[in-house]
Amino acid sequence: MKKSFIERAAAYPHIVWSVLFIIAPLIFVVYYTFTDADGAFTTENVERMFTSNYVLIFINSVCLALIATVICLLIAYPLAYIFSRMKEKWQRIMILLIMIPLWMNFLITTYSWMTILEDTGIINSILSLFGLSAHMINTPGAVVIGMVFCFLPYMILPIYTVMSGIDERLLEASADLGCSGWQRLTKVVMPMSLSGVISGITMVFVPSISTFYISQKLGGGTFQLIGDTIESYFVGTAINYHFGAALSLVLMILILISMAIMNHYTDSEQAERRRIK
Amino acid sequence: MNRKKLIELRGITKSFDGEVVLDNISLDIYEDEFITLLGPSGCGKTTTLRIIGGFETPDSGDVIFDGARINDTPPYKRHINTVFQRYALFPHLNVYENIAFGLRVARIRDEEEISRRVREMLEMVNLKGFERRHVTTLSGGQQQRVAIARALINKPRVLLLDEPLGALDLKLRKDMQNELKSMQKRTGITFIYVTHDQEEALSMSDTVVVMNNGSIMQIGTPTDIYNEPKNAYVADFIGESNIVDGVMIDDYSVKMSGHTFVCVDAGFGKNTPVDVVVRPEDVDVVAPESGMLRGKVTSVTFKGVHYEVIVDIGGFKWMIQTTDYVAPDAEIGVDIEPDAIHIMNKSEYSGMFGDYSSFSDELDALSENTEEEED
Known part of the structure; x- marks a missing residue:
């Protein structure tokens, strides 16, 4: 059926928006990547990235983001399961508690973590009462803590949403068919919550790998992540849009590849269902 | 067994x-x-x-x-x-x-x-x-x-x-x-x-x-x-039943609606008030003058296999299922065989069921629907 004029017209603002703010910037990124200061075509920016320094930064970023994602998953999964089996009133309260940190600007959250983790911060003042001290700020560990704290809700919410949709009677049915408590989890809850886990991983991994603020404040510039590096070429002293764009492009491709791998699992499952229909 | x-x-x-x-x-x-x-x-x-x-x-x-x-x-x-x-x-x-x-x-x-x-x-x-x-x-x-x-x-x-x-x-x-x-x-x-x-x-x-x-x-x-329903509740829940107040005159003899019927039940004691159950399909329609009881038809519904007839007998509405057509407002007589009469002791459910004066198919369908919503 042909769409009416109004239906088509309603789509235009979105098309204009996409072109202006999504497609055009992407074209600029690609353009800057493959040109030099005079606007001539070059692959120098891409080649420069493969010097050991930048490869190391990439590997560091991926590792920290992966660690943060895994920790988020380990915390979020049991929490989401427990929430989803609570009474409805308690579920709402718990989810509200999870959402509240999201209402705060995460710059403020990160600053708070600085005062907590500093050598003269809250944790160390308490430890000093027992004659102990721990150096935490400006370490990769501090950065991971920051990432986990900021992005944990993005892991809990999608998993909780999927889990709360699992019918209690399916758990009863599996118990009826011989599943102990642990088997109920592995045979029913886990396979059924996979899609939530996948979107949770994506929603934590992507901001973690590209963050620059958390690593600057909690990492203290002792080591650089890819986000910091990109930022430094756009606003820092060594402004170089062309090289910054090249780094962004590679990061983007990296994220797209990891998302494609993740989606492969959910997609193949859905495709199977479609095929059968 | x-x-x-x-x-x-x-x-x-x-x-x-x-x-x-x-x-x-x-x-x-x-x-x-x-x-x-x-x-x-x-x-x-x-x-x-x-x-x-x-x-x-x-x-x-x-x-x-x-x-x-x-x-x-x-x-x-x-x-x-x-x-x-x-x-x-x-x-x-x-x-x-x-x-x-x-x-x-x-x-x-x-x-x-x-x-x-x-x-x-x-x-x-x-x-x-x-x-x-x-x-x-x-x-x-x-x-x-x-x-x-x-x-x-x-x-x-x-x-x-x-x-x-x-x-x-x-x-x-x-x-x-x-x-x-x-x-x-x-x-x-x-x-x-x-x-x-x-x-x-x-x-x-x-x-x-x-x-x-x-x-x-x-x-x-x-x-x-x-x-052999045990009380009025069971009689009413299982199928259709007319549940009438009666008095056990003696063993094998029960009086209801002003007529004394022969029945097959015994052991209730003399002059004991009881509930009498008669299934609608067990009531025979006969000529008014030869019936054990006599009443006026108030409604007739065709149900396919049989007609469902509501008869007013002395103010109590009976349901009768019969394959012979009777006209609304007609006077008819009814006969009930001894083995169609079932006697029950009075229970907390007596008087709550078995009268078809407020009966309608719609009401029946309504109550069935609410039952299906049970979880």
């Missing part, structure tokens, strides 16, 4: 949030029996089933299975499987894997054995060739069959069925009733069936347990329950 007791419920009481759902229920269930828990919504039949399945624990009383107390045995350790209301099939698995679920949980590693047993089950429920289908693509009736196959593959001693046919249309329901009955006969597994549909209960069961308000009203074979 030499039957072996499989499950005994002894003095089971259960309440939710201070509301008593089961009040001191005792029930014996035998091997190879098709037993139906029948009652309106909220009567405690589903709770009874869930206690047997292990999904609820009784507040007091004992659940005995094969001689052993199983109050605290979790569901996965009981040799009991369940066909859930609205099926509860696993949406992430296809038909084959849904049915094989119980075998995989039991750690049967031999894929050939799994495949053989799944195919056996599929054949039994007439779903050959559906192995690869996804459960969300099946119709209600097909999902029902998968649920039955999934529950039976572990060869349980008992199969619990919680209103399994509630969501199916009438024709399909009738077919499934026959199939379930023959499945039970073939497998020799005890079926415990929960329904609010009295016709379903009568046509499938070896034993019917009529429940109301958390108590058991009557336990018996379908014919017993129909022909």
Whole structure:
């Protein structure tokens, strides 16, 4: 059926928006990547990235983001399961508690973590009462803590949403068919919550790998992540849009590849269902 | 009969949030029996089933299975499987894997054995060739069959069925009733069936347990329950009945509506007030002057097999089912044979049922609909 004029017209603002703010910037990124200061075509920016320094930064970023994602998953999964089996009133309260940190600007959250983790911060003042001290700020560990704290809700919410949709009677049915408590989890809850886990991983991994603020404040510039590096070429002293764009492009491709791998699992499952229909 | 007791419920009481759902229920269930828990919504039949399945624990009383107390045995350790209301099939698995679920949980590693047993089950429920289908693509009736196959593959001693046919249309329901009955006969597994549909209960069961308000009203074979209801509640719930106030004049003689009838019941004592049940199909329409009782027809409804006639006899409205047409407003006489008269002691339900003065099909359909919403 042909769409009416109004239906088509309603789509235009979105098309204009996409072109202006999504497609055009992407074209600029690609353009800057493959040109030099005079606007001539070059692959120098891409080649420069493969010097050991930048490869190391990439590997560091991926590792920290992966660690943060895994920790988020380990915390979020049991929490989401427990929430989803609570009474409805308690579920709402718990989810509200999870959402509240999201209402705060995460710059403020990160600053708070600085005062907590500093050598003269809250944790160390308490430890000093027992004659102990721990150096935490400006370490990769501090950065991971920051990432986990900021992005944990993005892991809990999608998993909780999927889990709360699992019918209690399916758990009863599996118990009826011989599943102990642990088997109920592995045979029913886990396979059924996979899609939530996948979107949770994506929603934590992507901001973690590209963050620059958390690593600057909690990492203290002792080591650089890819986000910091990109930022430094756009606003820092060594402004170089062309090289910054090249780094962004590679990061983007990296994220797209990891998302494609993740989606492969959910997609193949859905495709199977479609095929059968 | 030499039957072996499989499950005994002894003095089971259960309440939710201070509301008593089961009040001191005792029930014996035998091997190879098709037993139906029948009652309106909220009567405690589903709770009874869930206690047997292990999904609820009784507040007091004992659940005995094969001689052993199983109050605290979790569901996965009981040799009991369940066909859930609205099926509860696993949406992430296809038909084959849904049915094989119980075998995989039991750690049967031999894929050939799994495949053989799944195919056996599929054949039994007439779903050959559906192995690869996804459960969300099946119709209600097909999902029902998968649920039955999934529950039976572990060869349980008992199969619990919680209103399994509630969501199916009438024709399909009738077919499934026959199939379930023959499945039970073939497998020799005890079926415990929960329904609010009295016709379903009568046509499938070896034993019917009529429940109301958390108590058991009557336990018996379908014919017993129909022909010898214990009180006005059972008489009214099972089929249509005229329940009339009467007085037992003597053994084999009862007076109601001003006429003394010969009956087959005795032992109530002289001049005892009783409830008299007469089924609508047991009333014969005769000429007004030759009838034992005489009344005026107030409404006639054609029902296909018979006419449903409401007759006003001395202010009490009787329902009569007859194959002969009578005209509305006509005077008719009625005859009742001795063996069509059933005498019951007065109970707390006396006077609450069995008068058709406010009867209408619409009201009946309305109350049935609300029952189906039970969870």
